[in-house]
Amino acid sequence: MSAETLQEAATSLPEEFAALAGLTPISDGGGLFCGVPENFAIGNRRYQWPKGSHLKWSIGFSRLSVLSDMDCKDLITESLREISSCCNVTHEFTTGNNSNLNIVTARMDGPSGVLADCGIPTNVSPKTTLRMRFDSSERYGNYENPPNGSIDFYRVFLHEALHWHGLGHKPANVGGSALIAPMYSTRIRNLQKLDIQELVLRYGEATGIKPPSPTGSSDGIWIWVPGGKSQATNPNK
Numbered sequence: 001m002s003a004e005t006l007q008e009a010a011t012s013l014p015e016e017f018a019a020l021a022g023l024t025p026i027s028d029g030g031g032l033f034c035g036v037p038e039n040f041a042i043g044n045r046r047y048q049w050p051k052g053s054h055l056k057w058s059i060g061f062s063r064l065s066v067l068s069d070m071d072c073k074d075l076i077t078e079s080l081r082e083i084s085s086c087c088n089v090t091h092e093f094t095t096g097n098n099s100n101l102n103i104v105t106a107r108m109d110g111p112s113g114v115l116a117d118c119g120i121p122t123n124v125s126p127k128t129t130l131r132m133r134f135d136s137s138e139r140y141g142n143y144e145n146p147p148n149g150s151i152d153f154y155r156v157f158l159h160e161a162l163h164w165h166g167l168g169h170k171p172a173n174v175g176g177s178a179l180i181a182p183m184y185s186t187r188i189r190n191l192q193k194l195d196i197q198e199l200v201l202r203y204g205e206a207t208g209i210k211p212p213s214p215t216g217s218s219d220g221i222w223i224w225v226p227g228g229k230s231q232a233t234n235p236n237k
């Protein structure tokens with residue numbers, strides 16, 4: 001299915017269905033995640049970087065809506081930790097031009113619709129640079145619960161980062177929710193079981209214990225559960 005066909009389907013998504021699925025119809029400012037073509041998801045070939053890769057990333061913009069490049073850097077660092085915590089890849093920010101991912105802004109299709117896109121590792125070497133583009137027409141911010149008309153940068157980045165790691169959109173007929181589903185959801189912000197399965201399939205389990213560091217909260221400790229998601233517990237209970 002082409003991105004255009006998907007976009008048409010999303011535009012005609014019945015509002016009740018969209019609400020049930022936690023999706024915001026395009027008419028209300030919802031959107032597709034990205035313009036990565038659907039045929040990429042259908043092929044039998046599995047795209048990826050070599051197992052154990054140490055991938056570098058760089059930022060090629062100074063501002064995205066209300067977010068500065070440093071705000072984005074923090075959010076990107078945090079979201080990439082979700083990936084490196086569950087499979088055998090690591091990441092590093094670089095200001096040089098030797099990155100494996102250059103993150104830029106671009107005028108894409110105006111507000112809503114396609115939010116971003118990203119290159120996929122079809123035939124890569126350690127020197128390959130892929131590009132991730134964010135639509136500068138969107139109202140991006142940092143939102144656990146995105147208000148109407150605003151887009152949460154964290155989950156869109158993490159979705160695109162899954163493409164950067166070689167994942168294709170999960171077809172709609174696969175059971176269960178996934179961040180790599182082609183539609184932006186106001187309910188799914190973090191990696192889901194299906195996303196983690198796809199990462200582990202490509203890169204194997206994470207080798208080191210790298211617990212995500214909690215940000216802005218001191219009422220619990222983070223415990224890394226091998227093969228699963230991090231869980232917060234309250235030590236005072």
Ligand SMILES: [Zn+2]
Binds near residue numbers: 159160163181
């Ligand atoms: Zn996508």
